[in-house]
Amino acid sequence: MTEVGVSPESHIDDHTRRRRTSVLGTSQLFTSVGVASGLAVGSLLAEDITGRTSLSGLPTTAMVLGAAILAVPLARFASRSGRRNALITGLVIAAVGSATIILAAAQNMFPILLLGALLVGGGSAAGLQARYAATDNVPTRHRGRSLSIVVWASTAGAVLGPNLIELGATVAHRLTIPDLAGPWVLTVAALLVSVAILGFGLRGSQPVGGNREPASIRITLAAVVSRRDGLIGLVSLGTGHAVMVGIMAMSAVHLHGHGSSFTFIGLVISIHVAGMYAFSPLFGVAVDRWGAIRVISLGAALLCVGALATMMAGFADGRMDHGAAQQWITGGLLVIGLGWSACMIAGSTLLSTGAHEADRRVSHTDVQGTSDLVMGLAGATAGAGSGAVLAWVGYSGLSLVGIGLLIPLLVLLIVKRPAAPQVAPDQSLAL
Numbered sequence: 001m002t003e004v005g006v007s008p009e010s011h012i013d014d015h016t017r018r019r020r021t022s023v024l025g026t027s028q029l030f031t032s033v034g035v036a037s038g039l040a041v042g043s044l045l046a047e048d049i050t051g052r053t054s055l056s057g058l059p060t061t062a063m064v065l066g067a068a069i070l071a072v073p074l075a076r077f078a079s080r081s082g083r084r085n086a087l088i089t090g091l092v093i094a095a096v097g098s099a100t101i102i103l104a105a106a107q108n109m110f111p112i113l114l115l116g117a118l119l120v121g122g123g124s125a126a127g128l129q130a131r132y133a134a135t136d137n138v139p140t141r142h143r144g145r146s147l148s149i150v151v152w153a154s155t156a157g158a159v160l161g162p163n164l165i166e167l168g169a170t171v172a173h174r175l176t177i178p179d180l181a182g183p184w185v186l187t188v189a190a191l192l193v194s195v196a197i198l199g200f201g202l203r204g205s206q207p208v209g210g211n212r213e214p215a216s217i218r219i220t221l222a223a224v225v226s227r228r229d230g231l232i233g234l235v236s237l238g239t240g241h242a243v244m245v246g247i248m249a250m251s252a253v254h255l256h257g258h259g260s261s262f263t264f265i266g267l268v269i270s271i272h273v274a275g276m277y278a279f280s281p282l283f284g285v286a287v288d289r290w291g292a293i294r295v296i297s298l299g300a301a302l303l304c305v306g307a308l309a310t311m312m313a314g315f316a317d318g319r320m321d322h323g324a325a326q327q328w329i330t331g332g333l334l335v336i337g338l339g340w341s342a343c344m345i346a347g348s349t350l351l352s353t354g355a356h357e358a359d360r361r362v363s364h365t366d367v368q369g370t371s372d373l374v375m376g377l378a379g380a381t382a383g384a385g386s387g388a389v390l391a392w393v394g395y396s397g398l399s400l401v402g403i404g405l406l407i408p409l410l411v412l413l414i415v416k417r418p419a420a421p422q423v424a425p426d427q428s429l430a431l
Contacts, residue, residue, distance in 0.1 A: 066121020
């Protein structure tokens with residue numbers, strides 16, 4: 001399949017593809033350090049400021065919502081001005097948001113905290129669109145791997161980030177600001193490094209949408225869902241993100257409320273994030289070889305298993321020692337991370353491989369921005385309700401809700417299973 005406005009002759013050579021992937025991956029490493037280090041304490045900071053567990057999920061919700069709001073504008077900006085300018089803009093907005101959160105923590109102002117978190121979503125939006133930047137003008141047989149390598153590059157930063165809570169507290173002491181504001185200082189620094197990498201590494205970046213006008217969100221959604229692969233890809237992204245965000249956002253609060261230390265919470269979140277990113281190249285290779293639908297099915301199964309594990313930990317409160325419950329939660333979050341990764345890689349590849357072809361008015365950047373918007377709104381909705389669900393039915397009930405969210409995707413995989421793979425398998429696995 002060939003994108004609208006992209007001819008086979010425009011495919012980049014392997015050297016250019018690898019160099020661009022390297023730049024995007026290095027940038028992603030620092031972006032993920034920043035976003036993950038702040039994300040690890042966002043819910044704790046909200047609980048500390050408000051004193052209410054039911055509100056602790058709102059910063060995560062605001063971050064995911066911010067990513068959703070910026071998804072389409074950044075995609076359209078990339079279409080007009082190139083990926084480099086769009087990605088840098090998102091990261092600068094996120095850095096401003098991180099500084100706003102530091103101010104909110106120092107002044108104990110919850111609305112300002114939410115505003116800052118909303119802006120930090122710009123970094124998440126830029127990080128998500130970096131995976132699509134890796135597929136621009138790349139032959140179909142290499143797309144799953146190119147996309148997954150950029151996602152994988154986030155591993156080191158995303159795992160390291162949550163473990164910087166103690167270092168952040170040390171920085172906070174030196175700056176005489178609250179301990180939970182310290183990681184956000186590190187976030188600002190990491191995001192600015194990422195901006196510098198993109199600024200120098202992607203010089204000469206060209207617009208990716210030609211001179212065409214962007215399609216509306218309504219037209220783009222209609223084009224995507226008119227194809228079975230597009231609908232499954234879109235639901236895969238939205239469902240996987242909602243389940244992951246809803247359970248992950250409240251895990252730190254649940255663990256902290258049962259006596260777990262900040263150090264252990266950082267470790268658990270790191271393990272979860274490692275599941276999200278570390279094995280993404282394997283899922284990318286699997287997509288190119290066996291097809292995206294099979295990998296999405298695997299992702300849905302992993303999400304179910306992970307949510308069952310966290311549900312068991314919630315049911316076991318008071319019936320097993322805290323150490324055993326921590327192990328169940330750690331294992332469950334790891335498997336949820338793996339399921340998210342499978343759904344993300346396979347769903348994104350489906351959408352970047354030709355879902356827009358159903359309507360020639362829709363470009364690949366239209367599809368990418370709109371799919372990230374849907375994914376972000378799904379995650380934001382899950383995050384917004386996670387605190388209230390935790391307070392109402394507990395951690396086990398929250399996990400059960402996560403399993404319920406998977407039902408539409410499972411139905412689609414069964415009822416709308418295509419007769420042929422949507423991503424052309426490729427027997428050559430050379431990166």
